[in-house]
Amino acid sequence: MKSASDNIPALYFYVESWITGTQDLTPQQRGIYIQLLSHAQVRNGRGLPNDIVKLSRLCLLCNPDDLDNWEEQKKDLYFILKSKFILKKNEEGVDAYFNERQQKEYEIARKKKDQVLQANKKYNNKRAKNNDIVTTSSDSDSDNDIFNNIWNKLTYKRGSKKVAEANFWKIPEDIKSETIIKKYNELCSTVDDPKFVPHFATWINQARWEEELPVKNEDEYSGMRLIKDDDYKKWVSWVKRGRRHLSISDDMVLKMKNEGLITEEEYKAW
Incomplete structure (x- = not known):
C-alpha cells in the first residue's frame, strides 16, 4: 500500500x-x-x-x-x-x-520525505498534548501561543525565553506542559532569592522535572523559624548533584558524610 x-x-x-x-x-x-x-x-x-x-x-x-x-x-x-x-x-x-x-x-x-512526515507527526502530537494549557485551542494557534502560556505561568522567568522555547520542543512527548510548569514553580518555592533559581532553559535541558525537591518544613514560634535536627537530610539530593542553597551549611554536609548519606568524593567536591 x-x-x-x-x-x-x-x-x-x-x-x-x-x-x-x-x-x-x-x-x-x-x-x-x-x-x-x-x-x-x-x-x-x-x-x-x-x-x-x-x-x-x-x-x-x-x-x-x-x-x-x-x-x-x-x-x-x-x-x-x-x-x-x-x-x-x-x-x-x-x-x-x-x-x-x-x-x-x-x-x-x-526516505527524506518520510522522515519529514514522521517529524511533523511527532511535533503535532506534542502540540495536541499541550493544548490543555492553551487559552484558545484552535488550529490557528501558533507555537508561540503554546510556549507563551507556559512562560507566563512561571513564578520566575529566568534566562533566555528563546533558548527555553527551543529546549521545550525537545522534551519527550509523554511529559505534559502542566507537569513542567508545576515542577519548575515548585522549585521556585524552595528558594528565598530568585537568583538561586536556574534558568528555565537550563532546567529543561537537564530534565530536572524528574528530580526530587526538598520540602519546606517550617515551625513557627514567635515569628522565628526553628531548624530541626534532621533538616539536613532533606538536602542530600542537592548535595549529591553539587547544587547549592542558602539553607545548606558546611556542617550539614559534614554530617551527611559522617552518616554515609554522601560519598567522600561528593563531600570533597562540595
Whole structure:
C-alpha cells in the first residue's frame, strides 16, 4: 500500500549529465527518453509497464496501425529501454522498467520525505498534548501561543525565553506542559532569592522535572523559624548533584558524610 511519502512529484534533472548522456542520441530518441523518465516519476516507484504498445502511447508515438512510421519508432523505443532502463520486479511483483539512477534518487527522496512526515507527526502530537494549557485551542494557534502560556505561568522567568522555547520542543512527548510548569514553580518555592533559581532553559535541558525537591518544613514560634535536627537530610539530593542553597551549611554536609548519606568524593567536591 502506497503512503503519502511515496508521492515524489519532482524529477532530479542534472543538465550537464543530460547533455553528456544523450549527445549520441537522435532528437527522437531524446524525446522518447525524457517522456519515459517523466512517466516513471509520476508512477511513484512502480516503474514503467512492460508493454510496448502502452509505452508507445506514453511517449506520444504514432499509432501501431500506422506501419510507415511505427517500425522506426519502435526501434528507437526498444533502444532507449535497453540502453537506459532495466527490467525487474516492482514492489507489487510485476515486471516493470526502471532507470537505475532515477530509482535510487526516488528512494532517497522518499526516505527524506518520510522522515519529514514522521517529524511533523511527532511535533503535532506534542502540540495536541499541550493544548490543555492553551487559552484558545484552535488550529490557528501558533507555537508561540503554546510556549507563551507556559512562560507566563512561571513564578520566575529566568534566562533566555528563546533558548527555553527551543529546549521545550525537545522534551519527550509523554511529559505534559502542566507537569513542567508545576515542577519548575515548585522549585521556585524552595528558594528565598530568585537568583538561586536556574534558568528555565537550563532546567529543561537537564530534565530536572524528574528530580526530587526538598520540602519546606517550617515551625513557627514567635515569628522565628526553628531548624530541626534532621533538616539536613532533606538536602542530600542537592548535595549529591553539587547544587547549592542558602539553607545548606558546611556542617550539614559534614554530617551527611559522617552518616554515609554522601560519598567522600561528593563531600570533597562540595
